[in-house]
Amino acid sequence: APAPGGSSAEISYLKEQQWETAFGVAEVQKRSVQRSIEAPGTIEPFAGRHAKVSAPVSGLTPARANLDMPVPGDRVQEGQTLGILSPSGGEGSYADLMGRVQRLQREVRRAERLVEAEAIPQKRLVEARHDLTLARAALESMGGSDGQRASTSSGPSTTGAGFNYDLKAPISGRVQERHLAPGSRVEVGTVLYTIVDPSRVWLRLRVPAEYAAAADRATGAVFTVEGSDTIHQASRVVSTGAAIDTDTRTLPVRLEASNSNGALKIGMMADAQLLLADTQSGVAIPNEAIQTEDGQPVAYVETGGESFERRPLELGPTDGQHTLVERGVQVGEHVVTAGAYQVYLASLNTSQIGHGHTH
Known part of the structure; x- marks a missing residue:
């Protein structure tokens, strides 16, 4: 029924x-x-599994060095090179910051000797160390560390022509977007890659x-x-x-x-x-x-x-x-x-x- x-x-x-x-x-x-x-x-992307990789410095993207860099759809590993930049000179450039850190390191060593000899007040040494800390932080934001190249983060490298900057993948995943054009000029802060770990x-x-x-x-x-x-x-x-x-x-x-x-x-x-x-x-x-x-x-x-x-x-x-x-x-x-x-x-x-x- x-x-x-x-x-x-x-x-x-x-x-x-x-x-x-x-x-x-x-x-x-x-x-x-x-x-x-x-x-x-x-x-939506999972937090920590989505990264936008920006140009930390203004500069050029050498055409020959960037021809074989990853494109959308490619899988990349954390620390893999995504692009190479040749930073522009001038105030705030990598070379400028590197020189500033080195100068401040010398000032701190000199201030330490003078304080030990009681030739200058302790406050001068404290100020010099503070200035060095700020300069190092600015350098590290570009991936450098007192001139030492980091293995798994973006960082500078040196060639006979001067400083080059290796743009590194901060996470493993797939390239979702790429805005890096070989042979072009980029400004600091320009987003060059978007990487997503879709797992x-x-x-x-x-x-x-x-x-x-x-x-x-x-x-x-x-x-x-x-x-x-x-x-x-x-x-x-x-x-x-x-x-x-x-x-x-x-x-x-x-x-x-x-x-x-x-x-x-x-x-x-x-x-x-x-x-x-x-x-x-x-x-x-x-x-x-x-x-x-x-x-x-x-x-x-x-x-x-x-x-x-x-x-x-x-x-x-x-x-x-x-x-x-x-x-x-x-x-x-x-x-x-x-x-x-x-x-x-x-x-x-x-x-x-x-x-x-x-x-």
């Missing part, structure tokens, strides 16, 4: 038709389903304000991204916003997701179910079995090997993979998961194909 509220019209969909397309059914079962909140989101990403959800209190009970999320039906999982809640965005009336919730196959691209839009800690038990069906027709959720129930029935549904909570059904199907029945649209098309022509063969 059809479930209360069901439709008694029998739909014929033959085995030979089923074999021509992907077709599958699933048994209606009792199960516990995590409550969830539906929310849109965006894929883990953040899912930033915009939870409607009416569910803001419930968002504190979030344990994770399941989601899909534009252009794909693949279900991804966000395993850990990173942060929940402290305030509602007054423009969008949403609360930001950020979660961590694995991206080992690189399918999740930075900037992708996502549709998610934010999973909550509390669960509810009842009759459940896979989400693939739920179709929306004229704004009404329905499922197609298998009543025989070649016969089906369309059932309007009253739905309960979903965890993004299974949904509780308050009314429409019973435990033990089988609902169509793959091929439901073909059954729907068959339902439009039931009067013709109800005799047991196709036309």
Whole structure:
């Protein structure tokens, strides 16, 4: 007997038709389903796994030295050379700072001797050391350290023509953007590379304000991204916003997701179910079995090997993979998961194909 509220019209969909397309059914079962909140989101870079590499000095990018440098899509390792700059001279240049540090080092040594001989006050030595500390900090911001080249950070190197500056990758990952053109001039602060480590990403959800209190009970999320039906999982809640965005009336919730196959691209839009800690038990069906027709959720129930029935549904909570059904199907029945649209098309022509063969 059809479930209360069901439709008694029998739909014929033959085995030979089923074999021509992907077709599958699933048994209606009792199960516990995590409550969830539906929310849109965006894929964002994981903190510490996204780096913009800027020119620390103004200068030229020697054409020959930069021809084989990484391009967008290339994998790079931390410490790998991304480009070579020939710094311009003048105040604030690497050469100028290096000379200043060396001068101040000599001043500090001289002041130490004079203080020891009580020829100058201690304050002069303190001031000289302070000036040296500031100059060293400025030099280190360019990657240098008293002229010593660092092995895993950007830093200067010397050639017969003078100082060259090796631009190094601060993290391992993929080159997302490159703005380094061989043979061009760049100004200090110009972003030359953007590097992203895509193995883990953040899912930033915009939870409607009416569910803001419930968002504190979030344990994770399941989601899909534009252009794909693949279900991804966000395993850990990173942060929940402290305030509602007054423009969008949403609360930001950020979660961590694995991206080992690189399918999740930075900037992708996502549709998610934010999973909550509390669960509810009842009759459940896979989400693939739920179709929306004229704004009404329905499922197609298998009543025989070649016969089906369309059932309007009253739905309960979903965890993004299974949904509780308050009314429409019973435990033990089988609902169509793959091929439901073909059954729907068959339902439009039931009067013709109800005799047991196709036309």
